[in-house]
Amino acid sequence: MKTLLKNGKLLTGDNTSEACEILIEDGKITKIASEISDATDEVLDCGNNYIFPGFIDVHIHLREPGGEHKETIKTGTEAAARGGFTTVCSMPNTSPVPDSTVQVDNLLRKVDTDAAVRVLPYAAITKGLKGEELVDFQQLAEQEIFAFTDDGVGIQTADMMLQAMTKAAAAGKSIVAHCEDNSIVYGGVVHKGNVSGAMNLPGIPSLSESVQIARDVLLAEATGCHYHVCHVSTKESVRVIRDAKKAGINVTAEVTPHHLLLNESAIQDDDANYKMNPPLRSEEDQQALFEGLLDGTIDFIATDHAPHAESEKSPGFLKAPFGIVGLETAFPLLYTYLVKTGKITLKQLVDWLTVKPADVFNLPFGELKVNAPADITIVDLYTKTHIDKNAFLSKGKNTPFHGWKVQGTPVMTLAEGKLVHKEVAYV
DSSP, X not given: OEEEEEEEEEEOSSSOEEEEEEEEETTEEEEEESOOOOOOSEXXXXXXXXXXXXXXXXXXXXXXXXXXXXXXHHHHHHHHHHTTEEEEEEOSOSSSOSOSHHHHHHHHHHHHHXXXXXXXXXXXXXXXXXXXXXXXXXXXXXXXXXXXXXXXSOOOOHHHHHHHHHHHHHHTOOEXXXXXXXXXXXXXXXXXXXXXXXXXXXXXXXXXXXXXXXXHHHHHHHHTOOEXXXXXOOHHXXXXXXXXXXXXXOEEEEEOHHHHHOOGGGOOSSOGGGOOSSOOOOHHHHXXXXXXXXXXXXXXXXXXXXXXXXXXXXXXXXXXXSOOXXXXXXXHHHIIIIITTTSSOHHXXXXXXXXXXXXXXXXXXXXXXXXXXXXXXXXXXXXXXXXXXXXXXXXXXXXTTTTOEEOOEEEEEEETTEEEEEOOOOO
């Protein structure tokens, strides 16, 4: 099967492009040129839109097994394809937890059957995500797992994390950490700051995140383990990671679109679509995240796509679960409010969604080149539309960005040469 992408544009620099056609055969890119005349079985017209590598998201929640009312592997990966993502890494806070070879095998079989795009599952660090007993790292590393994490809960003791990093390093895998010291969370539901005081809500101190990162970078140095920090949210965390990198410690980090685009002042009422963990922090924290991304302290962007049922989010901040969706909104929001405003370049944004996460985790994806998998996203940068949660393919409609005006809609997505999404209309 030969497929030709024609009438596209290839990004060549920060603000430069050139005409591009791509030939795909048996799921791989076989030719890239300004014009291709080979005989083909199928032609896809890109409509003079940009052709990018398929986006990579190393932090999403698919909820299956156990949380199918929130999301499934099918609906979550269809949402990923709509957002331009061709590789996603699914977190292990499911029921049952992928903490054994049997559970990982079951998950991989379901992925093979239902996933619209490539899914690289995480395995848990501790059995049942309980923080009490470590999994068999070596045995799980021999399966098709991405890395080890107890995302959703921090590893509470230094001894447990030291053992985990030692075993992960020996198995050649990364430790990916949700950093939160439960002893100083104090039941918080928003950032401990202006909004928590004004709304009389319990606040989550910034220190609960940064103290665990400070502990863990020293453990990573001692063990030689690659340590990756999830969803960085505070200026203190940025400072610790920056200092650790200067010291030569193998630490990397991610930031979410919502922490780049919003801060605590966005919370105007008891709307749990603004409730996520870590929470929206101060404007000063938001600026530190942006600066950390620009200077390389933070390596790339990941969505932390966390779908919930509307009935679960409706009770408000005190009772609703943490988390918002992000796969279908990430690129349009970041393009509109960071690239279009001149804060970053288009190339920087694309790199943070493609080659940067691929480089950090040594993935053979994220680039448009001959013999690479044909993971491709075609984006219309010009048509104006708006975020409509009711049009999401994800089961989760829990977003604070409903109604935001955007440009930069992914209009076609190909995963290993297969057309997995085509946008048929604009809202």
